[in-house]
Amino acid sequence: MHADVVVVGGGCVGASAAFYLGRARVGRVVLVERDRVGSGPTARTVGIVRLHYSHEPLVELARRSLERFVHFEELTGRTADFTRTGFLLLAPAPELEGLAANVALQRRLGVQAEVLTPEEVARLDSRLDLEGVAGAAYEPDAGYADGYATATGFGAAARQLGVEVWEGTSAQRLQVTSGRVVGVQTSRGVVSCSRVLVAAGVWTAGLLRTVGVDFPVVASREQVVQLAPPRSFGRLELVVEDLVLGFYARPETGGTVLAGVLEEEPEQIVPDPDHFHTGVDWEFVERVGTLWSRRYPSGAQAEFRGGYASLYDVTPDWQPVLGPVEGVDGLFVAAGFSGHGFKLSPSLGEELARWVCGQPPTVDLRMFSLRRFSEGTLLRGRHAKGLLG
Numbered sequence: 145m146h147a148d149v150v151v152v153g154g155g156c157v158g159a160s161a162a163f164y165l166g167r168a169r170v171g172r173v174v175l176v177e178r179d180r181v182g183s184g185p186t187a188r189t190v191g192i193v194r195l196h197y198s199h200e201p202l203v204e205l206a207r208r209s210l211e212r213f214v215h216f217e218e219l220t221g222r223t224a225d226f227t228r229t230g231f232l233l234l235a236p237a238p239e240l241e242g243l244a245a246n247v248a249l250q251r252r253l254g255v256q257a258e259v260l261t262p263e264e265v266a267r268l269d270s271r272l273d274l275e276g277v278a279g280a281a282y283e284p285d286a287g288y289a290d291g292y293a294t295a296t297g298f299g300a301a302a303r304q305l306g307v308e309v310w311e312g313t314s315a316q317r318l319q320v321t322s323g324r325v326v327g328v329q330t331s332r333g334v335v336s337c338s339r340v341l342v343a344a345g346v347w348t349a350g351l352l353r354t355v356g357v358d359f360p361v362v363a364s365r366e367q368v369v370q371l372a373p374p375r376s377f378g379r380l381e382l383v384v385e386d387l388v389l390g391f392y393a394r395p396e397t398g399g400t401v402l403a404g405v406l407e408e409e410p411e412q413i414v415p416d417p418d419h420f421h422t423g424v425d426w427e428f429v430e431r432v433g434t435l436w437s438r439r440y441p442s443g444a445q446a447e448f449r450g451g452y453a454s455l456y457d458v459t460p461d462w463q464p465v466l467g468p469v470e471g472v473d474g475l476f477v478a479a480g481f482s483g484h485g486f487k488l489s490p491s492l493g494e495e496l497a498r499w500v501c502g503q504p505p506t507v508d509l510r511m512f513s514l515r516r517f518s519e520g521t522l523l524r525g526r527h528a529k530g531l532l533g
């Protein structure tokens with residue numbers, strides 16, 4: 145069997161790319177997903193959609209993606225369940241300069257964002273205890289969306305455009321001859337093709353290894369807790385990321401919140417991404433509960449409503465690898481999103497589709513090459529916590 149392009153991985157990134165490849169009418173496109181579309185870490189994303197980044201291409205991708213989240217139904221005929229809440233990034237004094245530089249970058253690119261003083265933050269939400277907060281970045285248009293709905297929305301729309309979506313099908317090996325991709329061996333047989341996009345999250349490393357390419361990524365188990373603050377607290381309205389205490393929270397249905405930690409190191413590296421504890425640890429619940437209560441004292445005594453753990457695919461500089469793999473013509477990669485890839489995926493899919501088809505992307509993504517790791521030119525964001533990008 146022959147395809148013009150094979151996409152491996154039906155998370156939000158692969159499904160988005162497949163959709164845009166379908167729209168570009170590039171011939172026979174096959175999306176290979178070993179499980180179900182959207183069933184991997186994408187289904188477990190907290191789904192925060194903010195535009196605060198240190199690198200211009202990421203702000204631009206996030207900006208364009210936000211538009212697509214808002215207009216997802218017009219684009220795909222489905223919902224991504226985007227909820228606009230506004231986003232607040234609380235910072236201690238040493239982070240203020242970087243925060244202001246990022247906001248200036250955002251504004252230059254047409255993003256609505258501003259730097260707030262603690263007094264202005266208090267006006268946004270008077271329930272916040274602002275101990276240690278020297279200032280904040282605020283984006284009124286940000287919010288959160290649903291990872292599973294986004295991936296399956298793109299997947300279903302891709303199907304309608306003629307993309308073949310092979311669920312329950314594993315890509316087992318890439319096939320390369322004379323430095324060129326010639327096919328993918330899958331659990332359904334070999335698909336011959338000259339262009340392959342691997343968007344297989346943390347599993348990307350294993351697949352690239354089949355053609356001798358080293359992809360430096362670790363699987364980090366990351367936990368998320370659902371808390372129900374007391375009724376007297378009311379609802380959390382904003383998405384909040386807190387660089388002072390090192391945690392984040394966003395509103396969830398029924399007046400609850402989803403919360404987790406922001407750290408400088410991966411939370412827990414797991415040796416085998418197919419076997420790890422997907423529940424939440426009690427110590428983690430207590431830790432997040434304490435951070436939440438310090439920031440929102442009137443929300444203290446929140447009830448534990450559940451939680452889960454999933455995987456970040458963390459690279460050495462917490463930035464993704466995007467684009468062609470040098471030395472293997474026709475092979476492209478989009479992985480290593482290090483816990484912040486969901487918000488980029490709607491527009492990134494279009495850029496990847498262009499690139500795979502031989503057209504340059506409209507956002508300059510060259511800084512995200514795989515080569516940077518062997519050359520030692522790692523990317524550095526303006527915040528200490530890599531997850532911020």
Ligand SMILES: Cc1cc2nc3c(=O)[nH]c(=O)nc-3n(C[C@H](O)[C@H](O)[C@H](O)COP(=O)(O)OP(=O)(O)OC[C@H]3O[C@@H](n4cnc5c(N)ncnc54)[C@H](O)[C@@H]3O)c2cc1C
Binds near residue numbers: 183291315366456478
């Ligand atoms: C707990 C948590 C919270 C997060 N919160 C946020 C957030 O608030 N905002 C944000 O922007 N990002 C967030 N992220 C990150 C974001 O969810 C990810 O960056 C994004 O979902 C990655 O999508 P993906 O398509 O690259 O990979 P994945 O979702 O990992 O999809 C890869 C797919 O490839 C498939 N696959 C693997 N190997 C093969 C194979 N050999 N053959 C066929 N198929 C294969 C897998 O089954 C999987 O479906 C969070 C992540 C987690 C885990």
